Amino acid sequence: MDALPSFYDDLDGFRAEGWRCLAEGVENRRSPFHTPTLATVDAVGRPRLRTVVLRAAETEAGALRFHCDRRSDKAREIAQSGLAALHVYDGRAKLQLRSEGRARLHGDDAVADAAWAGALAMSRVCYGIKPAPGTALAAGDAYALPGEDPEARLGRENFCAVVLTVERMDLLYLDRRGHRRAVFFREGEGWRGSWVAP
Template structure:
């Protein structure tokens, strides 16, 4: 946990370093289960224009492309919401880093393409099990346990038709670092192939 006597981080007054730190934290979140950025909240918009939000696991963060990837069941509400309305947001606050990241962008739902095949191949059996669940996510049940999950051998293939990858093209980034010696907030907006950014009042 950072302390007041610790030197200020390099990104405290260096916008380019803050941008690099944002993408470093996201990439770290993909591989580090203890990072808050491993399981951010994904917000979507439903058919009535209402916000919907839930936790998802961050599966990829590509700073060069400005994209993030998460996985979901094609039968889920979020999949339908993304398919109908591409606007999404991701959010997480990591207490250890004292950094909140907010990402807004446009999401694409991938199901029957090479990208999704590769994502499925890269998933572990314990992750694939969820996609073989029946009936589909969100279906009402007579009792809490009245659903089935495949065993791990069957899970290797059975869930593939229900599996989808959501690729988010980031369009706006917001970085907030909390420090009693001076909070720092920065934001960037996508401009063509690059980003336009600046410091903001926290």
């Protein structure tokens, strides 16, 4: 039988493992943590889900960042509610992570400028799409993208970075010998955590 992971009965270690996986997911395109599912609610409280690319995980600040088009539904929903959640399940690690908190759009500030500066040309180009994301088309190809000129600011006006400041993180590790689940709440600059029934 496999050895139990070091965080199995270590609450602080479990939280650290969650953040380690998120940080690794930013760098490693093959990690399930690279492409979490983002949840928002619409104006009438309907849940909405979609995949995003995780761009930053700041362990100390308890913050996660992804990018989106300001014209998109998700941007509108985050602007309205100020709330979002991210979910990942890593089947190989048998680890589910859910993080919930306050989400803020950054369109014209230093956070957005730095994120845009760090974005690849092939990513930037998506923000120049016309018409806006979600617009009905007469045919599947009835949209246009600007050229991939790395100097172009095309699309910058539509780009925004979203920072999710995590207030609650729920980790679930699956094991035949007994699952382990813990919930962590942000308190000041630290975390208050406890084991919970899986």
